[in-house]
Amino acid sequence: MVICDDYERKIVAPFYLTSAHSRISHAIALCLLFLLPSTSTAQVAFLPKLKIVFEDERALVELTPYDLDNLPQQSIETHSPYYKGSIEFSGPVLADLLNSVAGGDIEDNTKVSLYALNNYFVHTTMGELKEADALLATRKEGDRLSIRERGPYWVILPLSEREELDSEHYHKLMVWQLNKIKLGGQHARD
Numbered sequence: 001m002v003i004c005d006d007y008e009r010k011i012v013a014p015f016y017l018t019s020a021h022s023r024i025s026h027a028i029a030l031c032l033l034f035l036l037p038s039t040s041t042a043q044v045a046f047l048p049k050l051k052i053v054f055e056d057e058r059a060l061v062e063l064t065p066y067d068l069d070n071l072p073q074q075s076i077e078t079h080s081p082y083y084k085g086s087i088e089f090s091g092p093v094l095a096d097l098l099n100s101v102a103g104g105d106i107e108d109n110t111k112v113s114l115y116a117l118n119n120y121f122v123h124t125t126m127g128e129l130k131e132a133d134a135l136l137a138t139r140k141e142g143d144r145l146s147i148r149e150r151g152p153y154w155v156i157l158p159l160s161e162r163e164e165l166d167s168e169h170y171h172k173l174m175v176w177q178l179n180k181i182k183l184g185g186q187h188a189r190d
Contacts, residue, residue, distance in 0.1 A: 050153050052101050055184035061101050068138050076135050078160040089137035089156045095130045115180040122172050132157050150176030
Protein backbone atom coordinates (compact mmCIF):
# COMPACT_ATOMS: atom_id res chain seq x y z
CA MET A 1 0.00 0.00 0.00
CA VAL A 2 2.88 2.36 0.53
CA ILE A 3 3.71 2.14 -3.17
CA CYS A 4 0.15 3.14 -4.08
CA ASP A 5 0.16 6.06 -1.62
CA ASP A 6 3.56 7.17 -2.89
CA TYR A 7 2.34 6.92 -6.48
CA GLU A 8 -0.75 9.00 -5.78
CA ARG A 9 1.22 11.62 -3.91
CA LYS A 10 4.01 11.99 -6.51
CA ILE A 11 2.29 11.26 -9.80
CA VAL A 12 -1.45 11.91 -9.53
CA ALA A 13 -1.70 14.69 -6.95
CA PRO A 14 0.10 17.40 -8.96
CA PHE A 15 -2.56 17.09 -11.66
CA TYR A 16 -5.44 17.90 -9.32
CA LEU A 17 -6.15 21.61 -9.46
CA THR A 18 -7.59 23.37 -6.48
CA SER A 19 -10.11 25.77 -7.97
CA ALA A 20 -12.78 25.35 -10.63
CA HIS A 21 -11.31 28.35 -12.50
CA SER A 22 -7.90 26.67 -12.64
CA ARG A 23 -9.42 23.40 -13.87
CA ILE A 24 -11.30 25.22 -16.65
CA SER A 25 -8.19 27.16 -17.70
CA HIS A 26 -6.20 23.94 -17.73
CA ALA A 27 -8.87 22.17 -19.84
CA ILE A 28 -8.94 25.01 -22.38
CA ALA A 29 -5.15 25.01 -22.66
CA LEU A 30 -5.12 21.25 -23.25
CA CYS A 31 -7.80 21.53 -25.94
CA LEU A 32 -5.83 24.23 -27.73
CA LEU A 33 -2.67 22.15 -27.49
CA PHE A 34 -4.37 19.18 -29.14
CA LEU A 35 -5.88 21.34 -31.87
CA LEU A 36 -2.57 22.88 -32.93
CA PRO A 37 -1.15 19.89 -34.83
CA SER A 38 -4.25 19.75 -37.02
CA THR A 39 -3.63 23.17 -38.55
CA SER A 40 -1.74 23.34 -41.84
CA THR A 41 0.82 25.80 -40.46
CA ALA A 42 1.67 23.46 -37.62
CA GLN A 43 1.94 20.51 -39.99
CA VAL A 44 4.41 22.39 -42.18
CA ALA A 45 6.51 23.23 -39.14
CA PHE A 46 6.95 19.50 -38.45
CA LEU A 47 7.82 18.48 -42.01
CA PRO A 48 11.45 17.52 -42.53
CA LYS A 49 13.72 20.03 -44.21
CA LEU A 50 15.38 19.20 -47.50
CA LYS A 51 19.17 19.21 -47.08
CA ILE A 52 21.45 19.99 -50.00
CA VAL A 53 25.16 19.37 -49.45
CA PHE A 54 28.25 19.59 -51.61
CA GLU A 55 30.78 16.79 -52.11
CA ASP A 56 33.06 17.74 -49.23
CA GLU A 57 30.12 18.66 -46.96
CA ARG A 58 31.56 22.20 -46.90
CA ALA A 59 28.17 23.77 -47.37
CA LEU A 60 24.76 22.74 -46.20
CA VAL A 61 21.53 24.32 -47.29
CA GLU A 62 18.32 23.37 -45.50
CA LEU A 63 15.09 24.27 -47.24
CA THR A 64 11.61 24.21 -45.77
CA PRO A 65 8.41 23.71 -47.73
CA TYR A 66 7.88 27.48 -47.46
CA ASP A 67 11.29 28.12 -49.06
CA LEU A 68 10.37 25.89 -51.98
CA ASP A 69 6.95 27.56 -52.32
CA ASN A 70 8.76 30.86 -52.92
CA LEU A 71 10.56 29.47 -55.99
CA PRO A 72 9.03 29.43 -59.49
CA GLN A 73 6.56 26.53 -59.65
CA GLN A 74 5.67 24.15 -62.46
CA SER A 75 3.04 21.45 -62.73
CA ILE A 76 3.13 17.98 -64.23
CA GLU A 77 0.07 15.82 -64.76
CA THR A 78 1.27 12.27 -65.12
CA HIS A 79 0.69 8.61 -64.38
CA SER A 80 3.13 6.48 -62.43
CA PRO A 81 3.67 2.87 -61.40
CA TYR A 82 3.22 4.08 -57.81
CA TYR A 83 -0.43 5.21 -57.99
CA LYS A 84 -3.54 4.78 -60.12
CA GLY A 85 -4.63 7.26 -62.74
CA SER A 86 -3.15 10.58 -63.73
CA ILE A 87 -2.30 13.05 -60.95
CA GLU A 88 -1.14 16.66 -61.00
CA PHE A 89 2.05 17.43 -59.07
CA SER A 90 3.63 20.85 -58.63
CA GLY A 91 6.86 22.28 -57.31
CA PRO A 92 10.14 23.74 -58.53
CA VAL A 93 12.14 22.22 -61.39
CA LEU A 94 14.86 20.20 -59.65
CA ALA A 95 17.71 21.36 -61.92
CA ASP A 96 16.71 25.02 -61.42
CA LEU A 97 16.67 24.54 -57.65
CA LEU A 98 20.13 22.93 -57.62
CA ASN A 99 21.59 25.61 -59.92
CA SER A 100 20.15 28.28 -57.64
CA VAL A 101 21.65 26.70 -54.52
CA ALA A 102 25.02 26.21 -56.22
CA GLY A 103 25.10 29.83 -57.36
CA GLY A 104 25.40 29.07 -61.07
CA ASP A 105 25.03 26.42 -63.75
CA ILE A 106 26.06 22.97 -62.60
CA GLU A 107 27.83 20.93 -65.27
CA ASP A 108 25.85 18.06 -66.76
CA ASN A 109 28.43 15.46 -65.67
CA THR A 110 28.22 16.51 -62.00
CA LYS A 111 27.26 13.58 -59.79
CA VAL A 112 23.99 13.93 -57.88
CA SER A 113 22.85 11.56 -55.13
CA LEU A 114 19.25 11.56 -53.94
CA TYR A 115 18.53 10.21 -50.43
CA ALA A 116 15.15 9.30 -48.92
CA LEU A 117 13.93 9.13 -45.32
CA ASN A 118 13.79 5.32 -45.51
CA ASN A 119 17.53 5.13 -46.44
CA TYR A 120 16.84 4.51 -50.14
CA PHE A 121 19.30 6.35 -52.35
CA VAL A 122 20.14 6.61 -56.01
CA HIS A 123 23.04 8.14 -57.92
CA THR A 124 22.61 10.05 -61.15
CA THR A 125 24.00 13.13 -62.90
CA MET A 126 22.79 16.67 -63.26
CA GLY A 127 22.47 16.09 -67.00
CA GLU A 128 20.15 13.13 -66.50
CA LEU A 129 17.91 15.13 -64.14
CA LYS A 130 17.75 17.99 -66.66
CA GLU A 131 17.11 15.63 -69.58
CA ALA A 132 14.29 13.94 -67.68
CA ASP A 133 12.66 17.28 -66.75
CA ALA A 134 12.66 16.24 -63.09
CA LEU A 135 10.30 18.19 -60.85
CA LEU A 136 10.70 18.42 -57.07
CA ALA A 137 7.04 18.00 -56.18
CA THR A 138 5.81 19.51 -52.94
CA ARG A 139 2.10 19.37 -53.82
CA LYS A 140 -0.29 16.78 -55.23
CA GLU A 141 -3.56 18.04 -56.71
CA GLY A 142 -2.82 21.41 -55.06
CA ASP A 143 -2.39 20.02 -51.54
CA ARG A 144 0.94 19.82 -49.76
CA LEU A 145 2.44 16.33 -49.83
CA SER A 146 2.61 14.71 -46.41
CA ILE A 147 5.04 12.01 -45.39
CA ARG A 148 2.17 9.53 -45.59
CA GLU A 149 1.62 10.58 -49.23
CA ARG A 150 5.30 10.05 -50.09
CA GLY A 151 6.23 13.65 -49.38
CA PRO A 152 7.03 16.21 -48.37
CA TYR A 153 9.43 16.17 -51.35
CA TRP A 154 9.06 13.76 -54.26
CA VAL A 155 11.04 13.71 -57.51
CA ILE A 156 8.44 13.40 -60.29
CA LEU A 157 9.08 12.80 -64.00
CA PRO A 158 6.63 13.52 -66.85
CA LEU A 159 6.01 9.84 -67.68
CA SER A 160 2.73 10.54 -69.50
CA GLU A 161 4.28 13.13 -71.81
CA ARG A 162 7.49 11.22 -72.51
CA GLU A 163 7.10 7.47 -72.96
CA GLU A 164 10.88 6.90 -72.99
CA LEU A 165 10.97 7.91 -69.31
CA ASP A 166 8.46 5.21 -68.34
CA SER A 167 11.10 2.58 -67.62
CA GLU A 168 12.70 1.03 -64.56
CA HIS A 169 15.84 3.11 -65.10
CA TYR A 170 13.92 6.38 -64.72
CA HIS A 171 11.46 5.07 -62.13
CA LYS A 172 14.38 4.67 -59.71
CA LEU A 173 14.98 8.45 -59.95
CA MET A 174 11.47 9.16 -58.67
CA VAL A 175 12.61 9.28 -55.05
CA TRP A 176 9.80 9.95 -52.60
CA GLN A 177 10.27 11.26 -49.07
CA LEU A 178 13.44 12.92 -50.36
CA ASN A 179 15.41 14.45 -47.51
CA LYS A 180 18.94 15.00 -48.84
CA ILE A 181 20.65 15.81 -52.13
CA LYS A 182 24.42 15.56 -52.46
CA LEU A 183 26.16 17.31 -55.35
CA GLY A 184 29.48 15.98 -56.67
CA GLY A 185 32.09 13.73 -55.13
CA GLN A 186 32.01 10.04 -54.42
CA HIS A 187 28.65 8.43 -53.84
CA ALA A 188 29.41 6.95 -50.44
CA ARG A 189 26.36 6.69 -48.16
CA ASP A 190 26.59 9.34 -45.42
